[in-house]
Amino acid sequence: MWQVLALRPTNRQDDSPARVVESQVVMALFLALVDPDIARQMLEDLQPRAELVGAGSGGIGREQWVNAWALVDTRRALAIAERETAAFKAREEGRQRDYVASVMSLWSLPPDELFERITLNLINCNPPEDERW
Structure with missing residues (x-):
């Protein structure tokens, strides 16, 4: 069921291409906690449009993109994190x-x-600096 919902195309006319990609990044973040393989597939499918992450008005940015990768592919996540830091x-x-x-920081958290950490960061709560990822 998760795979069908996660990988389905969206045709909503009221969403910008950036918002669509960003919403899929958020879905991948949460899905990575229960089915990392499907989340990885989502992120791989989004890769050609990755430059749109952060261009929408939803507040989802490059940090969420990097962290989604961190939950599904450690080696690739480090390469993406280094590239994003340089950019x-x-x-x-x-x-x-x-x-x-x-x-x-994300990897240091117990499962x-x-x-909770993903949720707090997405709803823009501001945990103490030493607890942010």
């Missing part, structure tokens, strides 16, 4: 963002805390 530094001179540290 951020090039885009945002003077500002720092270390996606590798975010991934490592029973992952759902």
Whole structure:
């Protein structure tokens, strides 16, 4: 059932292409907790449109993209995190963002805390800095 829902195409006319991709990233984040193989397939299918993540108005950004990969493919997640960190530094001179540290923080969590952390970060709650991923 999850696979059918997760991999179905969307035809909604009121969503921008970026919003569609971002909503699928969010679905992959949660799905990774119960079925990482399906979540990985979703992310692989989204790869050609990955540049749209962060371009929508939903507040979903590159951090969620990197963290979704972190939950399904450790090796690929590190490569993506390094690439995203370099891109951020090039885009945002003077500002720092270390996606590798975010991934490592996520990996350090016990499995029973992952759902809560993902949810808190998505609803834009601001846990203490040392608890953010």
